[in-house]
Amino acid sequence: MSGEYASPPCFMHELEPGRDHAPAPRDAWADVARWRQAERKRLLDARLALDVAARHDSANRIAAALDRTIGKTGGRTVSSYWPFRGEPDLRNWSIRVIERGGRIALPVVIRKNWPLEFRAWTPGDPLERGMWNILVPARGPSVQPDIVIAPLVGFDAANYRLGYGGGFFDRTLATLPRRAFVIGVGYAASRVATIYPQPHDIAMDAIVTDA
Known part of the structure; x- marks a missing residue:
């Protein structure tokens, strides 16, 4: 192996x-x-190393797969994300969620080793630079998502997610007061045989890729 x-x-x-x-x-x-x-x-x-056209095509396929996986989003709060470091860009998909009657939240790092906070966001709301220079809502109510979209670096057949190493999503999912449906999102080429899951790792409910 x-x-x-x-x-x-x-x-x-x-x-x-x-x-x-x-x-x-x-x-x-x-x-x-x-x-x-x-x-x-x-x-x-x-x-x-992926070119812009390849990323755009992958993002469209991931968006279509998310629609099939989630179904109706009306009346539900979906935690999406602002892309960085070549992550699939789902901003247009997030806007369509809002147009269909859903709500979008974005994860915010409050401080190191703390769970994430999810803040409601709609187009036009002010954004500011957060950790890793990622744009996050500058203000807005903290909400509990029904669905969490977790961007991943890698994943395995058991739906475990390899992230950036900060442990933010695992820490957050372990402390959510209400269970959310958690979807890892990334490129099919990021699949590995195993991430060697540890006790602190939390498996995703589903993994959605461009394949």
Whole structure:
């Protein structure tokens, strides 16, 4: 299986030689974290190499697949996102959700290691630069989404999402007062055999790609 990756999925060979006991859980997590960092870079580099036309075509196919997956959005609050680093651009799809009677919210990082806050957004609302320079609503009510669209860097067959490493979505999903339907969104080429899920990882309810 290791031949499927750009770097070895296990770094046990780099641990202290001569150890005759199994590594502690923190050692195993260190291996997984190092693998994820390398895989994240590989996937992001490939994503950023896509040309504008390819991204536009992929975004349209993802939008159509989201419509089929979600169904009617009237009266429902959907957390979308403002794209960065080559993520599928779903801003036009988000506007169509509003035109069909739905509501859009955008995730906002309040501070490091805190859950995200979802703020209601409509076209024309003021935006400001948040973490990673992503545009977020400058103000507006905090809302609880019925559907959460989570952009991903990678994903696996068990619907686990590889994100950017901050843990914001996992932390948020674990603390939502009301369960939302969570959809990971990304490119089909971002699929890996496994992300080596850990206890803190939360699987998506569905993964939607351009395939």
